Amino acid sequence: MKGGNPNPNPNSNPKKPLLANHFIQALTRINLAAQTSSTRQRSHCIKRAAYVSMACAAGSRRAWSRAMLQKIRLRSRVLRLPGDRRSIVSVVRREENRADVLRKLLPGGQAMEFSSLLEETASYIQYLSAQVRLMQTIVDSMFG
Amino acid sequence: MQPCSREMQAMGIQELQNAAHDDFFDQMLSSLAPSWADLGNPKSPWDLAGKPQEDTSAEYGAPYDESSLLASRLRQHQISGGGGSGESPAAKAMGLPLAHHQQMMLSAGMGRSSAAGAGDGGLIPLPLSLGNGGSSDSRLLVDRSRDEVDAAFKPPNSTGGEGIYNGFTAGSAQRVAQAANQQHFQGAPIPSQSFGAAPPSGGAATQQPAAAPPRQRVRARRGQATDPHSIAERLRRERIAERMKALQELVPNANKTDKASMLDEIIDYVKFLQLQVKVLSMSRLGGAAAVAPLVADVSSEAGRSGGGGGGGSDSLAVTEHQVAKLMEEDMGSAMQYLQGKGLCLMPISLASAISSATARPTAGLIPPSLNNNNNNNGGGGGVDGPPSPSMSVLTVQSAMATGSDTMKDAASVSKP
Numbered sequence: 001m002k003g004g005n006p007n008p009n010p011n012s013n014p015k016k017p018l019l020a021n022h023f024i025q026a027l028t029r030i031n032l033a034a035q036t037s038s039t040r041q042r043s044h045c046i047k048r049a050a051y052v053s054m055a056c057a058a059g060s061r062r063a064w065s066r067a068m069l070q071k072i073r074l075r076s077r078v079l080r081l082p083g084d085r086r087s088i089v090s091v092v093r094r095e096e097n098r099a100d101v102l103r104k105l106l107p108g109g110q111a112m113e114f115s116s117l118l119e120e121t122a123s124y125i126q127y128l129s130a131q132v133r134l135m136q137t138i139v140d141s142m143f144g
Numbered sequence: 145m146q147p148c149s150r151e152m153q154a155m156g157i158q159e160l161q162n163a164a165h166d167d168f169f170d171q172m173l174s175s176l177a178p179s180w181a182d183l184g185n186p187k188s189p190w191d192l193a194g195k196p197q198e199d200t201s202a203e204y205g206a207p208y209d210e211s212s213l214l215a216s217r218l219r220q221h222q223i224s225g226g227g228g229s230g231e232s233p234a235a236k237a238m239g240l241p242l243a244h245h246q247q248m249m250l251s252a253g254m255g256r257s258s259a260a261g262a263g264d265g266g267l268i269p270l271p272l273s274l275g276n277g278g279s280s281d282s283r284l285l286v287d288r289s290r291d292e293v294d295a296a297f298k299p300p301n302s303t304g305g306e307g308i309y310n311g312f313t314a315g316s317a318q319r320v321a322q323a324a325n326q327q328h329f330q331g332a333p334i335p336s337q338s339f340g341a342a343p344p345s346g347g348a349a350t351q352q353p354a355a356a357p358p359r360q361r362v363r364a365r366r367g368q369a370t371d372p373h374s375i376a377e378r379l380r381r382e383r384i385a386e387r388m389k390a391l392q393e394l395v396p397n398a399n400k401t402d403k404a405s406m407l408d409e410i411i412d413y414v415k416f417l418q419l420q421v422k423v424l425s426m427s428r429l430g431g432a433a434a435v436a437p438l439v440a441d442v443s444s445e446a447g448r449s450g451g452g453g454g455g456g457s458d459s460l461a462v463t464e465h466q467v468a469k470l471m472e473e474d475m476g477s478a479m480q481y482l483q484g485k486g487l488c489l490m491p492i493s494l495a496s497a498i499s500s501a502t503a504r505p506t507a508g509l510i511p512p513s514l515n516n517n518n519n520n521n522g523g524g525g526g527v528d529g530p531p532s533p534s535m536s537v538l539t540v541q542s543a544m545a546t547g548s549d550t551m552k553d554a555a556s557v558s559k560p
Contacts, residue, residue, distance in 0.1 A: 099407070
């Protein structure tokens with residue numbers, strides 16, 4: 001099941017059922033544990049589950065999925081203070097060109113050269129849009 | 145280049161000259177004459193080599209001169225440094241006029257080959273590029289001048305040792321194969337690899353005319369960079385271009401021709417998608433994967449919060465009470481509470497518009513605390529007093545996310 005996607009994507013491929021399965025399982029798990037956590041925490045968990053299911057569906061073929069899984073697993077243990085990030089950003093922001101901006105957006109994008117950056121961005125956009133469509137469909141089916 | 149190398153192979157330059165008689169080759173050979181003049185210090189082996197050329201006129205003068213000058217300077221350096229003895233037999237044996245590059249490479253090769261005692265048979269050095277791309281030639285020559293004779297072939301090929309020639313040709317063959325260019329090298333690896341073995345002059349000669357016409361066309365193009373760097377650059381640019389095209393299909397509004405604006409569009413789209421994920425994850429709180437658990441959760445949550453809020457039969461009323469209480473202390477927490485339920489605040493006018501559009505029987509809203517002076521139409525009593533009895537709470541999902549599906553997503557969560 002593709003998550004009931006009403007818009008057949010020309011780029012669709014058999015990875016979508018994997019995406020839906022993983023995400024729905026994660027959602028169920030989160031909601032079972034819902035009583036104990038706050039609202040913001042749960043939204044954060046859902047967002048993280050979305051990205052994890054994206055990365056799992058993409059597999060280890062993609063550099064961004066590997067980097068994302070690493071980052072998420074690391075972040076679940078260590079919480080970074082938002083304060084120190086801000087101080088660093090103000091220094092770096094001077095000479096950012098577009099490629100650097102894209103590198104920051106894409107997980108694992110710092111260590112790529114430009115052509116592979118473009119390729120990974122294409123795959124990332126594909127999976128992101130699939131995930132968004134999936135979540136939207138779930139919402140629609142529940143609240144529609 | 146290839147014709148020259150093959151000539152060396154065959155040791156019969158005259159016949160090969162006639163065989164491979166293209167204009168460029170003539171020009172190359174003829175360019176030796178002015179270069180010789182530039183030198184001013186004729187060395188014996190080179191003289192021998194240069195003699196047959198003196199009769200030809202210099203047709204190819206100007207664009208070739210600077211590379212020739214560099215070549216001559218380098219040659220002097222290499223001749224003095226390298227195998228001065230080694231080169232002479234080869235040059236003499238060849239007895240053919242080589243271009244400067246070729247001669248340099250020959251001398252370099254001689255230096256090494258004499259060390260290895262390979263003699264002149266298997267040592268035909270391939271000139272990297274002749275004439276065409278004079279700048280690249282001079283660059284290569286300059287590189288060589290800086291390094292040792294051994295390192296001279298590093299730019300084209302990083303192999304060292306005696307097998308440099310075969311290795312060089314192999315490397316250049318790979319590179320050429322990758323570049324898929326009709327360059328000088330193209331014909332070169334084929335004959336050069338045969339150098340190590342018994343050079344089949346016949347095969348080389350026969351290959352030559354067949355390969356000559358395409359090579360001639362490529363060679364004749366001035367300003368065409370032939371060194372590996374520019375080839376790699378061109379490859380890289382092509383790869384980037386085709387990936388940008390693939391991205392154009394994915395990203396909406398991708399009709400920009402400019403690469404910079406295309407990148408901007410891509411960046412914006414990625415940011416937009418990431419924002420959508422974030423918003424959707426917030427809106428889904430209190431929900432589960434399946435509808436049934438979701439409804440149960442909503443009601444259970446409402447019941448829970450309602451219990452604390454001082455009960456009303458209507459859990460929605462309870463919700464409203466709760467929100468009102470939260471709003472008194474902190475707007476943010478109130479919003480979070482609402483978001484947890486998948487609800488939002490909206491002006492009464494908008495809510496009525498939505499309700500009439502969706503044709504719901506009763507559409508009630510949680511009024512914004514900002515508009516306290518609103519009419520009590522849809523239950524303005526969120527802050528003031530008890531809400532109207534029959535009220536359903538509109539959940540407006542993804543008003544932020546998609547914007548287009550607002551009407552569709554607006555659902556009334558009526559109490560069971």
